[in-house]
Amino acid sequence: MHVVKVTELIGESSHNWNDAVQNAVKEASTHIPNITGVEVYNLTCGVRDGRLMEYKANVKVAYKNEI
Numbered sequence: 001m002h003v004v005k006v007t008e009l010i011g012e013s014s015h016n017w018n019d020a021v022q023n024a025v026k027e028a029s030t031h032i033p034n035i036t037g038v039e040v041y042n043l044t045c046g047v048r049d050g051r052l053m054e055y056k057a058n059v060k061v062a063y064k065n066e067i
Contacts, residue, residue: 005065007032011057017043020057034064 011024025038039060046054 003065004036004062006060006062008058008060011059013055014053015055017045017055017057020055021059024057024059025061028061032061032063035061036064037062 007028009024009028011020011022011027013019013023020043021038021040025035029035039062040057041060042058044056044058045052046056
């Protein structure tokens with residue numbers, strides 16, 4: 001029997017939101033096997049001197065867990 005579990009993470013990047021999401025999934029995959037999907041539900045960014053910096057993405061990573 002398979003159960004799908006969901007873990008919430010925050011990915012960060014100094015370049016863009018896409019990289020922030022990718023960084024979250026890449027880091028999660030080193031600890032969580034069988035990732036099947038990701039939901040991006042919030043994007044934020046720090047601003048310094050009128051420029052976007054420190055891109056952050058809140059994501060939910062879904063993965064199969066055998067029981």
